[in-house]
Amino acid sequence: MDYQSLFAEALYQQLKDQLKLEKVVQLIEKPKFDDMGDYAFPCFELAKIFRKAPNQIAGELADKLELPSLFEKVEAVGGYVNVFLKQGEVSGSVVAEVIQEKANYGTLHQGSGEVITIDFSSPNIAKPFSMGHLRSTVIGHSLARIAEKNGFEVVRINHLGDWGTQFGKLIAAYKLWGNEEKIRENPIKELLTLYVKFHDEAEHDASLIDEGRLWFKRLEDEDQEARELWKWFREESLKEFNHIYELLGVTFDSTQGEAFYNDKMDRVVKLLEDKQLLEESEGALVVETAEGVPPCLIKKKDGTTLYATRDLAAAIYRHETYGSSRSLYVVGNEQTLHFKQLFEVLGKMGYEWSLGLKHVPFGMMLEDGKKMSTRKGKVVLLEEVLKEAVSLARKNIADKNPSLTDKERVAYQVGTGAVMFHDLKNHRLNDVEFSLDAMLKFEGETGPYVQYTYARASSILRKGGYQESTEPLIFDNDQAWRVVKSLMDFPEAVKRAFDGNDPSQIAKYVLELAKSFNQYYGNVRILDAAEGRQEKLALVHAVQVVLKEGLYLLGVEAPEEM
Known part of the structure; x- marks a missing residue:
């Protein structure tokens, strides 16, 4: 039984001409000390309405309140109305309720079976699962269970980072220095070593960056060798990730990564064209966003699509596939601007369901006050x-x-x-x-x-x-x-x-x-x-x-x- 709601309802019956029930509920406090009661209602906001002192209002309210039988007494103290529950009876009722409901105790029904998608964890392929990935993983996992406890049907999504220029760099590094036998023995460790070496060498040899871009272009163009290496790196990474998820007890309903949306981005570009939202800017295609927010880049000058294009495709696909009314993106603080742009573009496209999208940011996992960096090899597994x-x-x-x-x-x-x-x-x-x-x-x-x-x-x-x-x-x-x-x-x-x-x-x-x-x-x-x-x-x-x-x-x- 919700005793606070019973108190709120009794107050509302006396104040319905002045306050909405939601406001009454919002004002109720829980006193710090037992001798001040179990719930308290401050009357200071009512002083202007009634043109009386808060303590006078509290006294008049206390005299008029009609409380259910499980309340023992009501007192006016200063500008507060304090109420006391009958401890013995309420204790018996609460304990019996918990024992009867067991794991269902505390379950709320505000979701009413609505579908909510939660995008969390999302590590990058061919990199180790570090402490830097812990936050998104455990926050998202917990939010999924909390959403279910609130009556929502949850779809857990692991949007793997399995596409992008970093794979061109990794393939280039493998072709230059890789040892297949060593990688098969310890794939993630060796791939990380190659990735770090590539960036170390690139500081002295700028041509390596062009080599990485070239290999990623070959990957996008379905080059057989590039695709086979990419697929191998992805499979080995998933084995390690799944081992970590098993240790943590984390599960997913979808592990479709960025690559899954490669064939779905043309549709997004076409939709943006049809709605006349695309504008040219220095040879690239962008969608203008709110004042103070940079334009959302959809296509680069060379015609390649970007992270934002892929996320637009993913958002549309998920809504059409799962019928979700809400979506959470459990992604670090540094992506705040990206999600502002993403949600605004979806809104401009006419998708009302975009109002149910929310970025759930979180702070960084630091070591000695600094962000952990895979690129620098500074990583705690x-x-x-x-x-x-x-x-x-x-x-x-x-x-x-x-x-x-x-x-x-x-x-x-x-x-x-x-x-x-x-x-x-x-x-x-x-x-x-x-x-x-x-x-x-x-x-x-x-x-x-x-x-x-x-x-x-x-x-x-x-x-x-x-x-x-x-x-x-x-x-x-x-x-x-x-x-x-x-x-x-x-x-x-x-x-x-x-x-x-x-x-x-x-x-x-x-x-x-x-x-x-x-x-x-x-x-x-x-x-x-x-x-x-x-x-x-x-x-x-x-x-x-x-x-x-x-x-x-x-x-x-x-x-x-x-």
Whole structure:
């Protein structure tokens, strides 16, 4: 039950001539201190409307409010109307609801089955899967699960970077210095070595850039040798990418990369011509965009199409194929201008569905304050980080719980969870400094801390022989109320995470729930006395259910034992 909405409705009945319901809901706050109530309504904005002091308005509102029976009292304090819920009854109701709904608790239906496409990860072929790719991958993966929790049907898209001039450079490098046997033994490492060498040599020999362009032209012209090398590089890269995705538990519905749209771009150019949107600029074809935004380049002077042309084709194809009402592009901050141009051009083409397209930018993964660069060979491989994380988790398990069954599985869950959670607890717009030490800490605001809390709850339930029951649950403990209030916040956190495309809302939420539960565990003897034991165990079970679902939304697994 949504108690905040009940409070809002009661307020609205008194204020409907002055405020819309949406505004009432927006104004409601949650007090910082328990003695100030469970919800509060500030009356300061009403002072101008009623021409009265906020404290007088609060007093009059408090006297008139008709609240449902689950509210214990209402108070006017200063310029606020504070309301208190009946802790025992509401606690029993909330815990019973969580246990009954289980993983469905917190599910919202604002999507109503609408299709949303999410474009994320999108690494470049023939380059290693580095820590620089982690952010788009885990943010997009989490947003997909959060969208499903909000009632949307999600299509996960991995728009592979498998086309462009860099492939001409790579083929040129392979032809000059490549060793087929070494590449077959360790494809990605050797291809990266060639790619870095090409750029190092090109600084002293400008003719190499022309050689790279020539090979890409041959690739575009369907030259057999160029195509076979490109296909080989692509297949070897996909093997590595799929291994990483398996480690992270990430899946996709489509892995159609840039090359897939090569035969779909002529249609885009024709549509732009038909709508008289194309203009010539220094021999190239462009579409003018908003004031202050550079024109969107569609065709270069030599007739070749560009990244924007390909993305226009991809957007149209996806809408026609999946019938999506919304599309998210989980791509770094540096592509903000590109997406402004892309969405505006689609709007000019008359596609109303373009209003549902959104760029979801994120900050960079930095090392020593600088962006990681594949071109310079300055790259930290994600697989190596994951292996180190799992190794550390394995060592911790050996030290603290050597008799643990299925140690390898738990080490994998904890190690990968630590890496993913470390990224997702940060707001996506912030840059994240790569620090293996910070990432692999198993105390504080970390994934392993939340996982350990879940494992602790599971252990208590096993020791207590907990069995679900339909008997009414009545709570009379202030410590339990703090935990229950955290449980009540979960649906709101799910909504905030979706509305803001912000997985950190879920990460912050599970940290807060874990903290409130551990405080409860430290102050209440759950298994000692028979009296109230069923309620205590039911509360533990409710926490277990919500922690697991919260971690799931982040892509992190919840081990039963640690």
